[in-house]
Structures are given as structure tokens and as C-alpha cells.
Amino acid sequence: MSDHRGSIQEMLAANLRRARALHGLSLSELSRRSGIGKATLSQLESGSGNPTIETVFSLSRALEMPVSDLLDARPPGGLTVVRADDVEVLSGEGVDLRALRRIDTGDTVFEVYDQQFRADCRQESLGHTGTEHTVVQCGRLGVRVDGHEVELGPGDYVGFDASLPHAYLAAEGPVRSVLLLQYRKDQRAPQVTPHRDSLPPPGR
Known part of the structure; x- marks a missing residue:
């Protein structure tokens, strides 16, 4: 349970710092918009806070972003490498x-x-x-x-x-x-490459 709590803290800390920077918000302004104290926000961003559902939803509303974006382990803008x-x-x-x-x-x-x-x-x-x-x-x-x-x-x-x-x-x-x-969204992505089934070269 403590490991899960720690992972949530780390994900929220990284995503909250990134989101606040993208919005150009100070801690004071985010505190005003969310109704969460500056000290609490500072703790959340450092990974030492103890986020609750209410806190996360308040941040979601203030930052106008989905809750999942605050708790995603691989946030947008992170480094992804495929060899x-x-x-x-x-x-x-x-x-x-x-x-x-x-x-x-x-x-x-x-x-x-x-x-x-x-x-x-x-x-x-x-x-x-x-x-x-x-x-x-x-x-x-x-x-x-x-x-x-x-x-x-x-x-x-x-x-x-x-x-x-x-x-x-x-x-x-x-x-x-x-x-x-x-x-x-209303289109279903094929499970195989669309070029896998090929036809013989045309006769022309």
C-alpha cells in the first residue's frame, strides 16, 4: 500500500510541476484557483504531500485538465525511446x-x-x-x-x-x-499492418 501511495505522489508531483509551468502559474495563483493552500501545493510538488481525491479533483478543475493527466505515469512530453x-x-x-x-x-x-x-x-x-x-x-x-x-x-x-x-x-x-x-474515435484501428495483404503488380 505504501509503495502505491509513493508512486501516486511521484507521478502527481512531476505532472503538477509540469502543468503549472505550462500554464505559467505561480504557487499563489494556483492556490487561489484551486482553494488549496500554498504550503500543501509545495508539498505536493516536492512529492512529500499526501494527495486526496478532493485535492486531485480540485487541481484538475483549476488546471482544466483530466485527472488522468495528473496521475499518468508517462505524462505528455516525457521521453520515449524505441530502438x-x-x-x-x-x-x-x-x-x-x-x-x-x-x-x-x-x-x-x-x-x-x-x-x-x-x-x-x-x-x-x-x-x-x-x-x-x-x-x-x-x-x-x-x-x-x-x-x-x-x-x-x-x-x-x-x-x-x-x-x-x-x-x-x-x-x-x-x-x-x-x-x-x-x-x-469512431474508427477501429486494424490489428495488422494495412499493407500486409498485397495484390500482384497491375498488368498495365
Whole structure:
């Protein structure tokens, strides 16, 4: 029980300091808005306080942020590192994907992938849920979306409704890029990479 209490104290202390800094509030102003004494706030920020439900809800109201943001062990802005060598590769007909991060904002879910296209290989999709965003890092990438074709070079971006038929082609050598898949709250994110099921290259 004491370990759990300590973890709550540490999480609240870090998140409270961060939230107050982001809002540009002094201890005195936060005390005024929340109805919590300055001495109590100082103890909470140092991790030596003993937060109650009432205290946390008062802070939530004063800072206009969800209670979960005050008690999250991995608050927004924290350092998250994912090593490529530690992530399993998901391969398709012409692409290798590494799932780096899932970000759930409540209204929107984002999935971040390292995306590497193999030379002279076409990767096709009949379409899937969400919006697709790709930024090319190196190489040249051909993109076809619902019959429209563009070519991207390093630093170029393309975004489109992923429910449309689309295809990628690395015609001049391998291509490395970043893929961001975006889903609305009412859209269910697929459990496998959308490029896993590919079609044979078109005959044209």
C-alpha cells in the first residue's frame, strides 16, 4: 500500500510541476484557483504531500485538465525511446514496417511506423480504415491513390484517405520513410499492418 501511495505522489508531483509551468502559474495563483493552500501545493510538488481525491479533483478543475493527466505515469512530453532493433519487422510484398508507437489522444489514435520500401517492388492496398500520412526520408517513391499518381523525394509528404485504393513503388532503389496512420474515435484501428495483404503488380 505504501509503495502505491509513493508512486501516486511521484507521478502527481512531476505532472503538477509540469502543468503549472505550462500554464505559467505561480504557487499563489494556483492556490487561489484551486482553494488549496500554498504550503500543501509545495508539498505536493516536492512529492512529500499526501494527495486526496478532493485535492486531485480540485487541481484538475483549476488546471482544466483530466485527472488522468495528473496521475499518468508517462505524462505528455516525457521521453520515449524505441530502438529499431528491438521492434519486430512486419513485411509485405514491397515494404518492411516497424511499429514504433501508438498514440491515443482520446478523440484520435495515431500509429507511427518506420517504413522501408524495397527496390523495384510495388506495394498495393485495396484501402483500409483511417488517414495515411507518409514523409520520405531518402530515395524516390511513386504513390498512386485512386488513379492519381505522384512522385516523392526526400522531405516530401503525401496524405490521403486510406479507404481509397492506393499503391507505392520504389522504382529507383530502396526508399525509407515515416508512415503515420490516423484514426478517428469512431474508427477501429486494424490489428495488422494495412499493407500486409498485397495484390500482384497491375498488368498495365
